[in-house]
Amino acid sequence: MPGVHLDGMVAKIYKQIRELLSRTSPQKEAWRTVKLARHPKRPQTLDYIEKLFPRFNELKGDRRYGEDPAIVGGFAEFEHRTIMAIGHQKGKDTKDKIFRNFGMPNPEGYRKAVRLMRVAERYGLPIVTFIDTPGAYPGLEAEERGQGEAIAYCLGTMASLNVPTVAVLIGEGGSGGALALGLADRVLMLRNAFYSVISPEGCAAILWKDAKQATLAAEALKLTSEDLLRFRVIDEIIDEPRGGAHKHLDQVVRNLSGALSRHLQELEVLSTAELKKQRFAKYENMGREYINGLEES
Amino acid sequence: MPGVHLDGMVAKIYKQIRELLSRTSPQKEAWRTVKLARHPKRPQTLDYIEKLFPRFNELKGDRRYGEDPAIVGGFAEFEHRTIMAIGHQKGKDTKDKIFRNFGMPNPEGYRKAVRLMRVAERYGLPIVTFIDTPGAYPGLEAEERGQGEAIAYCLGTMASLNVPTVAVLIGEGGSGGALALGLADRVLMLRNAFYSVISPEGCAAILWKDAKQATLAAEALKLTSEDLLRFRVIDEIIDEPRGGAHKHLDQVVRNLSGALSRHLQELEVLSTAELKKQRFAKYENMGREYINGLEES
Amino acid sequence: MEQRITVEITKRDKPELKKEEKQDRAPSGVSSNAISCTKCGTPIDLKDLEKNWFCCPQCDFHMPLSARKRIELLVDPGSFSEFGEKWTSTDPLNFFDLKSYQDRINDIRAETGVKEAMICGRATISDHPVVLCFMDFAFMGGSMGCVVGEKFVRAVDIAIEERRPLIVFTTSGGARMQEGILSLMQMAKTTCAVQRLETEKIPYISVLANPTTGGVLASFALQADVILAEPEALICFTGPRVIKQTIGKELPEGFGKAEFCLSHGQLDMIVSRKELRKVLTLYIDLLEGAVQCEYEEPEPAFRGLPKRGGKIIRGIREIKKVAFDAWRSLGRHGS
């Protein structure tokens, strides 16, 4: 039957196209972004805190169980107002990286973040978060102490806050462990950061049954800042110098500072009710445009 | 010098009086109360919950670290309304007592209580607590997980609640571990319960350097329901049958039920603002009448 | 009918049990009207299984259930009315791995008859009007994509508009990779909806079935006021395999199971499937009574404002009487 023959040919051609595509630039672009976002010299949360805020006073501990250095936070001064700054910190040298668990928080980290957010709320301080993590730590004890609950609780807290929140994706945005600090009124993203539901390696291991296909997965996942802007998951891309943020930190900080200032000013004039209404609408709309049949029911 | 002689005599007589007093009834009364409050057959929180409330649905866990069976709690029905019932549970037989750590909570117990109080607040449910504990558990791991913070947090929560709260001292009211569930709008106390800043044995060990002087300490501490009513630390004494609550539980439950009903009805007609105003005034006045010189400054 | 159940059970992917099954239990060669228990291997006649709430009569193992079957077992007969059944994903990423996302969806639908990983609707349980969401593991491992998130949000809208408690049954491997970042955002989306529920004082109960992991666990599943679980259900953020790889050693016996989570303070109660209807009824009863008494300032605290009926009741004595009469009329008081 000619129909069958044709179907087979179409499938074959389609496969060839995919394979060809897999060797061209857009995909490599995604992988290049992943590599830049994970670059060992890439500036981290504490670098931005130091450069953006003339004063910063760190707060520690979840008041329950422990102090998790994979998340840092504290009062900071930004353009003549006090804010609360919170972010993942991956660590610099080997010792620091181990100390900070490579930026993979345990439940205490998220619970510290929640505590700091509530302190900020009490004083009416805007909150700025910096996201840069491979994800929540996949450890045995993290599960024992409720890793899932810690993230769910942090998300619930961010959704309920009566103060303006701005999240900045500065490097790696790894899944739920990143999102826990990302449910903000505005989400900014450095051009070479990435944000994904799963790491390209993890995705490749599951779907391609081969972690080495991470390059393919990176492209398929649409995890670059341009993709995310298109999906309206982020609100603005912050430009980086050629070669990445580490090439000229001050320039990135200038770009980020201007954007932060603008977004905070826009949010600060809103009433609490309006702020939360917009926040809920923002997130409850996400993905709605990609559903067929919604209008019918 | 005759003065010195006289002083010595006075001191000696005073000492003799104290010793005589120490063998008479008021002091034995205090010790009798302590023994009754700790009586192995004394009804416990779950007994009262069963008898007072036609329906009860237990809630478990602090959602953070563990489930502490030394504190129990859940939704309950009381006179056609839903309430939140929370209390210490000491345990009945040896196995149960060990399981419940003899009613000495770990931090998780207080954090579960806080969680339940916040759920109650969300739904506008009044909260009834039952107090019966030797105190918070003095363990190494309890300290590691912040026993002090857990109590402070529970106290802060009870102070801030937007719903009416009634605490009932049913047995042993041991120090901060008891008070953590006791910062309520109304505090009721079974006649033979006791409530003290320190156990008589602990007090005797420190002040008399001899734990065997607990009988003396019990009297000195003024820990009976009559004493506490006089100090206005409690609002009402619930009568027990001769011989103690375990002699006729139903009778105690009838007395308690009537009082609970009355106090809840009085509290339920108050606005949130008035409720909290009265609560703060109640506790911030405590001890004020026993200070000299207040009026001067 | 029996045939369909077999399909549902065998098609279901049980990540952590699969290997053991293969090793421990030889093909039992049972007839097409029987299956062998996933846990103890005992052959069970499908009729007996159905009579026993799809739990093994031998070891009480709770067999995986499709969303449809759960609805049948839980709600008052004929009371379920679905919404959103036609909503489908438009494949926003144009996702393609070894197979395209669109093909995957079509194949699963054809094979299982399940249209999405969550089925939602209004129903009554013991005459209480509720809104229900049931996840289905057969559909791409119960993964949360845009449709699941949207259905949950609509369920919340209905719960608020109609003052109905929300009850959610979860079973999920997490977010749906094929919808990329948009699937991650469904965690934020459902979280915001839960916040609206809280503000509106609508009771929210979740029931976690095997397995509930990843993004579903770390968002709406664990944000409920009351969290129940089925016995032995795997409940963890990261799956045991990944943890084992990370820490490089064996996990303790029972790790991540419901019993483990209960003792670690994560759950309120483990409820056997047979008891679930009774337990849920009790919670709804007690919580519904609660929401009927709204709390407003600066008026007296416990005046009643039952929004559903439209009739406004004032004064605590009247509330009590109304609530009492309602309970009595349903024959459920003092049970």
Next chain:
Amino acid sequence: MEQRITVEITKRDKPELKKEEKQDRAPSGVSSNAISCTKCGTPIDLKDLEKNWFCCPQCDFHMPLSARKRIELLVDPGSFSEFGEKWTSTDPLNFFDLKSYQDRINDIRAETGVKEAMICGRATISDHPVVLCFMDFAFMGGSMGCVVGEKFVRAVDIAIEERRPLIVFTTSGGARMQEGILSLMQMAKTTCAVQRLETEKIPYISVLANPTTGGVLASFALQADVILAEPEALICFTGPRVIKQTIGKELPEGFGKAEFCLSHGQLDMIVSRKELRKVLTLYIDLLEGAVQCEYEEPEPAFRGLPKRGGKIIRGIREIKKVAFDAWRSLGRHGS
């Protein structure tokens, strides 16, 4: 002056260190102008000690300090104005153990010159108006009775009325047994006051000195927004001796010390006495800026309502300018 310091230090009861001291360190035979370090035993000249913020120049051990000395070291010179200095307990229980409560109080007063376990007042720190409470361990182990509770509540009243941050230094063995249940109730009393502070958005910082235990720890000490501690301060609800008795084994090295508490998430920071003034100034600076911007509905969120000055400022740009000018005028911007 030196003599007074000696008295303060030797009179002070250091529960956990006392025994070790006796065993480890022979009477050092130092002159009356020197003492030996409690920790390392090095003889220290009192003048050197005072110059070094009463920390051992050898091992940095933080010597116990009286409330008066702390005031002297911390606040702007001459700025402290005390309140409640004449408040005394009326001995509500008529308490008598081997000695009467009244006699105990009188003896301690005569011996130490300290009148109660807490001294409170208004002051400025780096020109910031604040309210301060300083506990004194020399007075009955810094125990909390009715007077301590009342002083704390009055400090809160002043903080709210005059929009001043509240800073509390704690050192306490817990509740004061001699006032029985009334001392326990001071935990509830101070807790309610802290709640009012929170509602009024007044910054509240506590500094825990050695030792802070029992009822003081489990109430206002741990209810602050920012919790600092001195190095090596013992911070625990139950004292190590009682825990040792209960569990029947030795406690790990460093148990209950500030460093232990920091790593267990209980504290924000351990601050050396030399740095304290600088650190507190920074916190007050940042938090004061915050409270000046009050947040009200349904008007725009960040309009300013600095209550202290009485002048009402509206609009975010104006707030910023005012705050900026204030900082600049104090020469503290950008430090």
